[in-house]
Amino acid sequence: MAIIDLISASVVKVPLKSKTKTEVIRELVDVLFKADKLSDTESVFKAVIARENMGSTGLEKGIAVPHAKTEKIKNLTLAIGISPEGVDFDALDGEKSKLFFLLLAQPNQSGPHIEALAEIARITRSQNFCRMLTNASTPEEVVELFTED
């Protein structure tokens, strides 16, 4: 499954309102709940926070890829959030994170989970594409960028 199959305007939040790491995770989990992708926000939130406590998924150059395994979803699920101002996500380079990919998978979906994360890793290598995403002002624009690129 390509990650484009996981992306629709309903799972994209632009701009994020959050100002802290935990708020970002909470906001993205809520986006997925509203999009009817998960059944229990609290346990999903806790699973993502537990993973972050092992080591931040805030990478370099403004990108963060929080992820977790959870039983509280039906299928592999992705939410994308964009914070033009940036949020301190304990990133490796100390910079604020602006582009967030929250990926959730069921515990028995390790194969698709890994492939989706690997695809996100490849996509985010393109600084130009990340810049375009960060400059997007609507969820539809984000979807269009993935579809066209």
Place this chain on the structure above:
Amino acid sequence: MDGPVNKIMVYVDGTEESITAAQYGICLARATGAEFYALYIVNTRALSDLVSAKIFLQAEEEEYKNDLELDADRYLNHIKQMARDKGVAVKTLKSSGSVNVEIKNKVNENEIDLLIIGELSKIRSRRDELYNETERAMRSVNCSVLIAKDEERVWTIYNQLV
């Protein structure tokens, strides 16, 4: 004399599409008398990419590798059972590394003449073309490739096989 298809291999990755491909492969193996192989690849290349990208911690790499090993055994056993139910012998193969490279290697090593894969995602972005591992394998293997489509029809054919 050899027939047009003597060795069929299905690539299984745990998706519904690949299970459909396996059902179709079992039907074809029964119809042609070809030897039937099922291959699962533990994608260790993606795991190391994720560690390099710092998305995965070292501990996560181990945990997910174990998960993938268990998935491999579970799915290959499932294919074995499906084949056994229809009186088809299956040779299961488990490998690790880069998916497209390992598919090509196993096709060559086992002299496979027909590779069956599950339906691919619709191309909605150029990125799909560039990065889909199964599609890369389809393009690079030396044998013929069949993409199993129409899950319902395949299930009916498989189910009716006595």
